[in-house]
Amino acid sequence: MTVETFDAIVVGAGMSGNACALTLAKRGLKVLQLERGETAGSKNVQGAILYADMLEQLVPNFREDAPLERHVLEQRLWIMDGTSHVGMHYRSDDFNEEKPNRYTIIRTQFDRWFSRQVQEAGATLLCETTATELIRDPSGRVIGVRTDRGGGVVHADVVVLAEGVNGLLGSRTGLRPIPRPDHVALAVKEMHFLPAETIDARFNLREDEGVVIEAIGTISRGMTGMAFLYTNKESLSVGLGCLVSDYRDGAETPYGLLDAFKKHPSVAPLLAGAEVKEYAAHLIPEGGYRAIPQLCGDGWVVVGDAAQFNNAIHREGSNLAMTTGRLAAEAIFQLKSRRLPPTAANLALYRKMVEESFVMKDMKKYKDMPALLHTHSKNFFLTYPELMSKAAQNFLRVDGVPKREKERATWRSVVRRRSLPGLIGDAVRVARAWR
């Protein structure tokens, strides 16, 4: 058996793995990238919104040929109950800029393009290859991986675990735990196809302009969760995710909830007549700062979803994945060019770089949000949405009842449902966790 040695092995060709392998290859390192899917992207699921800034740092001219769907012109936030929604829309022509800030993408197609950039930069990609085990020397240092290709072993100075939220390698080797049920959300998603003109008309858009809708409320039946609807060129991405622990303790099925969301009177007209061409599911890391595992050790680093880098409040994940992948590559390159071995102590440079970036700062900012939303999920995802709807309706319905009486009635029903100390407590808790 011949054992080939690389500067780095990158496990996974998703957002973080591609960012890492691209950065390493561009700097002239000998990189092997392993991907278990038939092609890069064939196993990946995302909403999906792409944040241009983080990609631009990797591929400055990506707008020329990346498969982008629409740039985001308008953002809607909906708080829903059974038959209504209270919403905020932000639409600005400023987003029709020359270099738009956010785009919708279709992950499978985008990943294939991203992977092509990586290969053109000189990295070797092996698809249909699952890394099954990390190889360690007697001192415990990671020196390579075993794959399911005829028991093949490959060696490298450093292994980058870019294997995503459900990564087996790291947890099998005891480098990090299997995610806890309250640290991951299960998202289900469908692709609904409609002609571009129909989408333009329904969402009040012109060519290439897009809308994203984010929705919370009784649609998650009191569980910590969120639904979304994003416009692509000729399709809509429609999905819904809730914490696995909440699903476990409840009575709902994920596809049942998705179907209920699709049938909601605020959503159904947007989807009418569409042809569904795919149904998919994936986990999303939602444990936040407190769920981040050890980031590096002798001969290894972990990036992206595998390290729980995901900002659930702003639903940013792929940009954190791209950034941590790039930073890991820059740290590895620095060690290499200074001829320092990739020991745990030296690779701590990667952790330092992540800490100085927006990634860890944002993760830290919201460190108390996951626990808060989780322990008070019934208030945030059931009671308040219902109350908001009732208040809005009371306010808007014209029926001869004096306004002051209406306001009093609304306030009474709020206090009855949640009690004054309860309301104040929740407000203080949110303010604290948000700070």
Next chain:
Amino acid sequence: MTARVEEKLYQNRYVVDVGRPHIRIAPHVEPSPNLLAMTRLCPAGCYSLSDGGQVEVVPDGCFECGTCRVLCEPSGEIEWNYPRGGFGVLFKFG
């Protein structure tokens, strides 16, 4: 309202590794609450209850999402692997 998950899976592409299921359930007499929850929670409907009251898995339509792994692997109730490279679900859009 019943959502039929089989109809949803019909649109998807899979390369099934015949005879090599990537998820196995440990023999049991009474399923644990977590294992039982999978009959409701698996987004692809891979888990079901047998006539004898045990939980069974047929992972042909599996998305490899890992939900059952998160809930049932730590207790040793299931053995969870990725399908061999190239097999399993092949998303067209993702």
